Amino acid sequence: xxxxxxxxxxxxxxxxxxxxxxxxxxxxxxxxxxxxxxxxxxxxxxxxxxxxxxxxxxxxxxxxxxxxxxxxxxxxxxxxxxxxxxxxxxxxxxxxxxxxxxxxxxxxxxxxxxxxxxxxxxxxxxxxxxxxxxxxxxxxxxxxxxxxxxxxxxxxxxxxxxxxxxxxxxxxxxxxxxxxxxxxxxxxxxxxxxxxxxxxxxxxxxxxxxxxxx
Numbered sequence: 001x002x003x004x005x006x007x008x009x010x011x012x013x014x015x016x017x018x019x020x021x022x023x024x025x026x027x028x029x030x031x032x033x034x035x036x037x038x039x040x041x042x043x044x045x046x047x048x049x050x051x052x053x054x055x056x057x058x059x060x061x062x063x064x065x066x067x068x069x070x071x072x073x074x075x076x077x078x079x080x081x082x083x084x085x086x087x088x089x090x091x092x093x094x095x096x097x098x099x100x101x102x103x104x105x106x107x108x109x110x111x112x113x114x115x116x117x118x119x120x121x122x123x124x125x126x127x128x129x130x131x132x133x134x135x136x137x138x139x140x141x142x143x144x145x146x147x148x149x150x151x152x153x154x155x156x157x158x159x160x161x162x163x164x165x166x167x168x169x170x171x172x173x174x175x176x177x178x179x180x181x182x183x184x185x186x187x188x189x190x191x192x193x194x195x196x197x198x199x200x201x202x203x204x205x206x207x208x209x210x211x212x213x214x
Contacts, residue, residue, distance in 0.1 A: 002190050003056050005101065006031040007042060007049070008065035011151070011178075013084050014169050018179030018199075019186065026196045027186075031057045033170050036082060039066040039089040046096050059104040061189055062097050062181070063149065066090075067111035068167065071133045073124045079133075087136040094144055106191060107147040107183075110134040113156035118166035124165065127156070151178075
């Protein structure tokens, strides 16, 4: 079977179990149970997650994301991680992934859009800033063969009813939409027959602000 590793923030936490259920019997799907948070955090803990959760070195695909924590603005102080630092970290993650998973196709998912008027005044994300950081990541990866999965564009025009808050797609409709979008992308990258994708009795993990860290 194909082997897939999913790495990232609470966006990833919204679709990881869906992907695993949909590709059961076709792919082995691995992910850390915790929120990946910042790009620095991903870089720091990649090898720890690999060891702790027994991720296979011969993985076929690694799909990862980071950015929404980097660009978070608190108390009017600007993004927590400046965009130039983020842009410098992204290719370091790419390099680390290739070292840890030398046979894998590496894919980067852009950060999803947000509903700005649902953000708190001191805990804010803005779509214009998300676009800036997504563009920075694409520039940083332009000299690599990393595949880009444009999850921002896929989510920016979705109904508000798909969201549980400003960021997350943890409603049944939202999880279904994002999950199917991710499964479709993975299937295309690995040549998986759509007939092999299935979902039966899917029981999602119930995430909240308290257990994902927002």
